[in-house]
Amino acid sequence: MASCFVASGGHLVSHGRRGGLPVAARRPPRTLVGGCGCRRAAPRLPPPTASASPPTSPSPPAAAASDVAPEATDAVHFGRWIAADWSNKAQALENPPFWAHIHVVFRPLPWSLLDGISFYAESAYDYMLGNPYKTSVVKVVPTPDGRALEFENYKIKEADEFWLGGHEPELLDGLTADRLIKMPACCNTVYTWDPAERVYRAATRPGKECIIVRQGATTYLDSTAVLSAEGYSPWDLGRDPETDERVWGGAAGPFDFVPEKRFADDVPTGPEA
Structure with missing residues (x-):
């Protein structure tokens, strides 16, 4: 398993049997944090000193905030949708060779923890809920352009002290x-509101920069998900940075x-009184 938890998608586990990994892996420059990290940007070259370039057309102005649906940036609305104990029991029963029965829990945390809406995220097999294979804390924040929401990811020190906290929230009192x-x-995983389908569509920040x-x-993380009022469908892939082929x-x-x-x-709407 990769040691970087990315919650979106973001639960880095293969579906069913795991395929082999290439023997020799290319390693682009990167800054690693616990097994995952960001590519370092290539150094910028000094600007040319040649004669002035021909005039270019001006860039179109950024879209006004008024063209963004309220749901797109409403962290409370999003939080109320994702706050649940999610199970794929029916999927696992229908095709057990490919799907294990898994629970993914997003348990709301107090506003005061990170000064905003955040969740304890926990993924575990149904038969061993007390021994989850992934845990983290995620915070809902606006994207830099203010047009969508995204998950900030936090690793938990000595995370095993909080195992099962998704199902027994009193275990999170010391977090x-x-x-x-x-x-x-x-x-980070960006959640963009689709007004036609009334769902959030998620994807890892673009650029192949999340290296695992x-x-x-x-590999780079290619994580997608669809969140609706009644369902959650994440899909996490690791791809080769050069060929884009699926590795895991x-x-x-x-x-x-x-x-x-x-x-x-249980989703907070603001600072506690």
Whole structure:
């Protein structure tokens, strides 16, 4: 398993049988944090000193905020949708060779923890909920252009102290900000509102910058998801940075999660009084 948790998608687990990894993996320059990190940008060359270039057409102005639907940047609306114990039981029963029965839980945390809406995210097999294979804290923040939302990812120090906290929230009482390590922004997952379908469509920040070294192979994260009022379908792939071929991740397609329990009423709407 990769040691970088990316919650979107973001639950870095293969669907069913895992394929082999290439023996020799190319390793582009990167800054690694716990097995994942961002590519370093190439050094900028000095500007040319030649004669002035011909005039170019002006760039179109940025879209006004008024053309963005309210749901696109409403963190409370988004938070109430994703706050749940998500299960793919039906999918696992229908095709067990490819799908294990998994729970992905987004348990709301107090506003005061990170000064905003955040969740304890926990992924575990149904038969061993007390031993999750991935945990993290994620915070809902606006994208830099103010037109969508994204997950900031935080690694938890000594995370095993909080295992099962997605199902028994009293176990999270000792979770404080000093136990969290913020992960690289290049691995943030952006959730864009689709007004026609009334769903959030998610993807890793563009640019192939979220680098994950897994079993010796250097890959970039290609994480997508669809979140609706009734379903959550993440799909995480690791791709070769040069060829874009899939190296790890679900060959059978996205997970198909439905909520077993909802925690919408626990999502904070602002600082506690």
